Amino acid sequence: MNSDHTVAGDEDLTVAGDEDLTVAGDDVVVSARRVTKKFGDTVALDGVDLEVHRSELVVLLGLSGSGKSTLLRCLNGLHSVTEGAVEVAGTRVDLASRAELRMLRREVGFVFQHFNLVGRLSCLENVLVGGLGRLRLPRYGAATYPKRMRTEALDHLDRVGLADLADRRADTLSGGQQQRVAIARTLMQRPTVLLADEPVASLDPENAGVVMDLLFRVCMEDKLTVVCTLHQVDLALGWAHRIVGLRGGRKVLDRPAVELSRGEAMDIYRRVDPAARPASAPTGPS
């Protein structure tokens, strides 16, 4: 156990030496406290705090290399943190055993930029794969899954608007359709948290909007906690409840999307730290 950190009950997470760090109230599902992640000499995250609530969609924005993917991976334990505390769905990720991390990952769905479907399998079977964690033995072919799971998987495909393509091989679908199948597969996991790493980076603007709309709908309807990395400021402003900006591994912005102008959001992408800019300098379009 990491001696720097202590947990005192479900609603109390503290980092030793920082009395003001009690966090994780009733509906805080994701909590990162002073998280630092180093890869050798590279500081990918530098003391990042983040809280995300149930039914909240938070978008992480930032230049390439600012630490967005690293933060997502620290949330589900794919990366161990160098310092700090992470709690997700009631599990202290930074202190979790391998078995606890396996359990946690059933609750935390992950949506990837490149969909990660099995191309030669049907859409239905790809979705069913999301429910494998609930079964004791592996399955080969959609027909070998219990009927109730097939019905559930079809419902998820219906929800993403693709029930009529259930029997089609996944590699015959467009990118946008494949990402919708991947989201249906994640829903089959019955997650409480959904992490999405640039889920629309490979899609055209129309399909990107469809996928963001879908993520927003499942966030609200299923009361999911969604953390999503994006590079498209307009999509973030359109669908996020809250926008968190990272720069050089540090959090430089954390505001409700409705309170942000486009110019303020774009500031995250400027090479010069807006806080360091002289007061007389132009702020760019808003």
Ligand SMILES: Nc1ncnc2c1ncn2[C@@H]1O[C@H](COP(=O)(O)OP(=O)(O)OP(=O)(O)O)[C@@H](O)[C@H]1O
């Ligand atoms: N496995 C790793 N080993 C070494 N360095 C890494 C590793 N993963 C990330 N980094 C470094 O950590 C920093 C943050 O990378 P990260 O991938 O989190 O950025 P990002 O904001 O997600 O970038 P992008 O928008 O390009 O995906 C970068 O300097 C990167 O080179």
